[in-house]
Amino acid sequence: MHRIDVVVPVRDAARFLPTFLASLDANSPEGCRYLVVDDASGDETPRVLADAARTRPHLEVLRTDRPRGAAGARNVALERLDARWVTFADVDDWSAPGHLAAMLERADELGADMVRTDHVRVVGHRRIPETAPAQRRGAVFAAREGIGGPDGQTLVDYPFLWAGVFDARLAARGLLTFDERLRTASDRPWFWRLHLAGTTCAVVPSPGYFYRRNPASGSLTENAGAATLDFLPAYEQVLDLADASGDAAHRVRAMYGACRIVAYHTGREERLPPALRRAMHARAALLLARGDDDTFAAALEHAPARARRLLAGLRRVGRRRTAGERAS
Template sequence: MTEADLSIIIPAKNGASYLPTMFGSLLRQGDIWERSQVIFVNDGSTDDTPRVLDEFAEKFPRFDVITNPEAGGLANARNQGLEAAIGEHVAFLDGDDWLAPDHLPTLLEAAHRLDVDFIRCDHTTVEGAKRSFKRAPMAVRNRALDPRVGILPAHDSTMVDYPYAWAGLFHRRLLEQGILDFPADFMTAEDRSWIWRLHLRAASFAVVDSPGILYRRGLVGSLTQILDERQLDFIRAFSQVFHLIRDEAEPERWWPKAIRNWLAILDHQITRFGSSPASLRMKLRRGAGIVSSQIPSELLIREFSQQKPSRQLNVCSYLGASSSYITEMVK
């Protein structure tokens, strides 16, 4: 028997202006806090974060703070939170986001009723005054499922295309099995191999309707808005995905989806890095070639041939050992 029903892990750096909204939303989650733990990871903040934490600490029965003198990144901060978690279930929340009332009780009720390894839910993006509802790509709801049904079909958006760590709830047994932690030292794309590992190695999951998470996008200073070498972590992330697939008993089932993911994201990143310094573009090309060479060449060529012409032209010279043959295909 664990000491708490829920541990919620909240990493943040310099988020003081957003934290009152986030903590206020936690206080509107009903009567769960007597059996729940808040873990806040202050990841190198230099703003008023400590003052805000002092203000809200007394409002929660179990409020633990981990302070990093320097920022170690979201993946490492979440892993620190996991090490400190005492709950039967674990949730993640970013410091600049917030929850609709009764969101956590809804997820906990579903977790107790369905007894699955993890639960996923929808969310709403917030960009200034604009809000957009984003549905988790799974039609079957409120039912225990094999997580592998969330991977295919290869040509559709599926649950591995919905990697957001904060969009769900996770049973402690995943942590004990070594499935729930994030890849160390990743500054971006930390959830890409994480979501594949969950869907390949966990025993059960469910998607449920819930009041929702409000996810801020487009914030000044966010890593998603900064183009530098940290954004190249997506290359290492896919290398990890490909290693996971090679270790599977039937890798041929999962390669098409993973390759399509890789080609789509590589296409996006090549365009995104188009105006970056030549040294950064060279690192992207070199890294993409190395990782593409991990894919069985016949499968890479087959999936490449099914891509739209604009994508083929954009990525063809980034595909490692297969690049020469593929370049001839698109001439």
């Protein structure tokens, strides 16, 4: 058994591989294995990875015969897990030397089901430290505590797979599998499931992961298209999970998250062609129409002020639509 498996989905990313491989070489402690899944790339990615694997025994390259997306590629690697811990990386990012070893040391020491950490956001030449949103650090606590209240950012909405390590035994409970129908935002319900599953969590200060956030990275989040709208079914799942928890505070938190992400994407809707804009508004209206008025009012109170009128209007449209469907 390995000490840790690092899951990395890759598609048409040859231009990022030199930096990624340098980061891999600087973060390969004893017992580490990289499971890199080439998701049917059409560029030089397969050749570069094959060459790299010849001199790196801890690099295992898997390949899909058709594009399955980041969620599907991660699932391919998760089926091959054979480690105490698992973490994730994106091919266009990198880590400081020794980052993974430091994370493993704290994970072994604390023994929580997930150990989260800070990171550094990279925007062009800027380096912006980002702190994992948790008041308790260096101690183990019930992961449900990380869901938090109706405002601000909390751990459940810190959706960065690479910002921490996870107990690989969670895979046997079905908690590490990603929904392949979600081309983007599959990490949102993934984290909610983890936090609601009776797991434990810890947060440690280790800002050694550098997250490249810009359009040139090729991220589906940054490059508008039909996949962008997958945040809507992702938050349908989040609201379902919160409803199933039976906790009113969780329902408010989930609706608050839905409000924030709808506000974010409608605030940048000029990226989308007109047909996708209309589809986003229609589907967002149905998403925000869910739940009771008190839950929505509590969530809206903490939503971005500039978007509250829009969000309330979308809910009214959605409620009229659902009422009309029930009447017919």
